[in-house]
Amino acid sequence: MARHSVIEDTPPPGVLIVGAGFIADHHGAALRATPRARLAGIVDVDAGRASAAATAAGGVAWSTDLGEALARPDVDAVIVCTPNMTHEPIALQVAAAGKHLLMEKPLTITVPSARAVVEAFDAAGTVVMAAHTHRFYDYGRAVDDAIAGGAIGRPVFARLAMLGGWIWPDWRAWVLDPAKSGGHALHNGVHLLDLVSWWLRDEPVSVYARGRKRTAEELRIHDYLEMHVEYAGGASAVCEMSRGHRPSTIDRRDVLVAGTDGVLQLPAEGWGSPLVTESGASLLPPQAANGFAVQLDAWLDAIADPAAERAMTPADAVRAVALGVATELSIERAEPVTLDEVMGGVLA
Template sequence: MARHSVIDGTAPLGVVIVGAGFIADHHGAALRASSRARLAGIVDVDAGRASAAATAAGGVPWTTDLAAALARPDVGAAIVCTPNVTHEPIALQIAAAGKHLLMEKPLTITAPSARAVVDAFDAAGTVVMAAHTHRFYDYARAVDDAIAGGAVGRPVFARLALLGGWIWPDWRAWVLDPAKSGGHALHNGVHLLDLVSWWLRDEPVSVYARGRAQTAAELRIHDYLEMHVEYARGADAVCEMSRGHRPSTLDRRDVLIAGTEGVLQLPADGWGSTVVTESGTSLLHPQAANGFAVQLDAWLDAIADPRAERAMTPADAVRAVALGVATELSIERGEPVTLDEVMEGVRR
């Protein structure tokens, strides 16, 4: 019989953060600002790091033992911020404990393991969501709202570029080890691959990509990516992702959506957007919100009503993993890779 987390609907959901690194601080801030959930503790394999993070969060409990944290009756869920290669075993442990999960993207680093995680939460009757936070940023939601409102008709082409400088602390960072991160396409490229697929409202069928070790020849990942995605109904997307631009503080974003009835463009040098149709040009104003807080609310909504439409579904998370894997394979082979190949034996 599946075990379920029993949460008092009148009390905030107790959530532990697993992995006390950089991104955990953003999730912790969202929890502290929420009236629907509370930070119930910190889990990290490094006792010093766990203790320091717990102290910084106001003295919440901490432990190096995930099983002990999940066994606490006041803990109903976890947000996992650990290296990508650890995602599958940690997720399966959380599912077995009957708790809900918000997993930092990617859900896992292979399509079969992503499906195994989704199946485990289905069996447990609990909610799993991948933290593709860009879906909840102002610009992404404003673009999607405009498309949903018919601003460009049926979208047929998307271009998305996210260009930045070096963000990792040094050469020992786990994200630079493809065995631990899955490669840059899975660690950061999935943001773009997920967004364009969401905006285009179409199923990807193949990826053709190239990558460069832009920062240094010794780099073991491709910190610059170009990705072309083809879709089932004829749409196309071109994505450009970089952590190798200079200066290192550069932060540039460029969005263009072309549809059957117009073009939507988010200029690279500003936050305002324009929609161009035969009727003329109009402005699109993004919503002002904290992406991590909006994402947390979306996850809590799914927990409160598992039957409601989700802002990020488990199928979306599996698809993003498959797109990342296909990208890495395409770079390695120098040819397009189909999603069918990556998902072989995985699709239900």
């Protein structure tokens, strides 16, 4: 995605970050590194945390009152990095204020609330995008570029595994409460579900999933997920997501996409991706970029030209929520769940 220079007479949009956790640090770093936007301030319910983050960012404005911050004339857009259960009310407040929004995934934790958010931004005439950052990481773009270029023909199967260790500070973390996070499928599983659907270029129709509590039976979420997705055009995908592997420092990612004309495989380590076709084997060139910076550019592109094709559409964000919800329901019922059921009969 091309970067665009800032017209000298037009000040770059001011972006407010809501939530001062570790993900906000990544978004803030991307903002400070681009001339296309500026960090206008930080909002957090904890005054000490908001103040400390604002000081670390160079002394920008901070507040504990989102309404007050949204009313400032120098705030044009918002990046939200708060717990999942807060996403809908914050998004609706941002839409009502007429600001653009980049929402950390998932967009919300239910399909009706995701739709309500999209409708609110449609009515306001402003841009909403879910921050599914893996679409903008090197490996995500390298695989998609190869598929788009016809390297493996029509993709018919994908396998994606992300195996990691425990990352949460303690048992009180909001992520471990499914009422707050939506469950592990909505918090972390959506990374994989969104990616394979993007790569396969097909509409998901059902999910059959299994969850395990690898760390301890006392967990209220499944920290290990197996998700099998079937698609309208006949493709399928198998996703494996874990935050319960040992040692806790493990960080393994495996990618395989099979098509009618070849197989693309990304090794667990390194960026040289093997591509195997009837013509032989070759390597995809590595790509090096900051995923948060690339994602920020895509959002700013959408703000600059709302009519242009988007790298992550509102429909994509709603579909990701639906896939996460279907996964959680499938685990609960021990049977496949259709997207038609969780989407209420509307798949687009």
